[in-house]
Amino acid sequence: MPLYPVTIIAVAMVLMVSTAVRADERYTPIQDSVVAEECGACHMAFQPQMLPEKSWQKIIGDLSNHFGEDASLDPETVTRIEKYHRDNAADSGWLSGKFMRGLNKTSAPLRITATPYWVREHNEEVPERAWRDPKVKSKANCTACHRRANQGDYDDD
Numbered sequence: 801m802p803l804y805p806v807t808i809i810a811v812a813m814v815l816m817v818s819t820a821v822r823a824d825e826r827y828t829p830i831q832d833s834v835v836a837e838e839c840g841a842c843h844m845a846f847q848p849q850m851l852p853e854k855s856w857q858k859i860i861g862d863l864s865n866h867f868g869e870d871a872s873l874d875p876e877t878v879t880r881i882e883k884y885h886r887d888n889a890a891d892s893g894w895l896s897g898k899f900m901r902g903l904n905k906t907s908a909p910l911r912i913t914a915t916p917y918w919v920r921e922h923n924e925e926v927p928e929r930a931w932r933d934p935k936v937k938s939k940a941n942c943t944a945c946h947r948r949a950n951q952g953d954y955d956d957d
């Protein structure tokens with residue numbers, strides 16, 4: 801049966817709207833294999849969209865002193881990893897990402913779990929005892945609760 805043009809337009813519009821909604825709920829998975837490997841060696845490689853550029857500069861500029869661990873890398877790799885984070889930071893686009901909410905131009909938190917947006921999303925929804933669950937251990941253990949966090953999908957529960 802032939803589709804009338806108006807039906808095609810209506811279908812196209814529905815698809816466009818639903819893609820826009822989905823895009824808003826997802827964070828682009830890490831697309832650089834060096835970043836994925838080096839920054840995913842000890843924990844999940846966090847998506848750069850979750851901190852501002854200034855935070856990444858501080859974190860990646862001080863890898864030998866990284867949350868009590870030595871995560872240092874050769875200068876070439878550091879430059880590559882820093883560029884990827886800068887290009888994809890929460891404040892990199894003309895429209896700031898959700899993680900900029902409550903932060904100003906000078907804020908540079910060292911943890912995603914310390915940003916006002918993250919804290920608000922979790923304080924409202926996660927009971928205090930959930931953080932003490934032995935399967936979770938740390939707030940930074942995103943994948944304990946968000947099974948598809950590596951794919952940038954945090955909208956699963």
Ligand code: HEC
Binds near residue numbers: 840866911940
């Ligand atoms: C040698 C192991 C190791 C490597 C490699 C490593 N990290 Fe980490 N990272 C840690 C530890 C340990 C923590 C603290 C985790 C916790 O609090 O549960 C951490 C925490 C973090 C946090 C804060 C998470 C939060 O919101 O609480 C960020 C951001 C981070 N790392 C980014 C990176 C980046 C970017 C790279 C790649 C350049 C990297 N890490 C490589 C060990 C590592």
Ligand code: HEC
Binds near residue numbers: 944
């Ligand atoms: C103890 C379980 C737990 C841990 C650990 C956890 N989260 Fe969550 N997170 C939740 C729950 C529950 C919600 C609210 C329900 C929802 O929207 O999925 C949530 C919501 C979110 C949202 C908002 C999702 C939306 O609806 O748009 C984001 C983004 C997010 N978490 C990111 C993270 C990141 C990044 C980490 C690791 C640094 C993390 N979470 C660690 C349980 C957790």
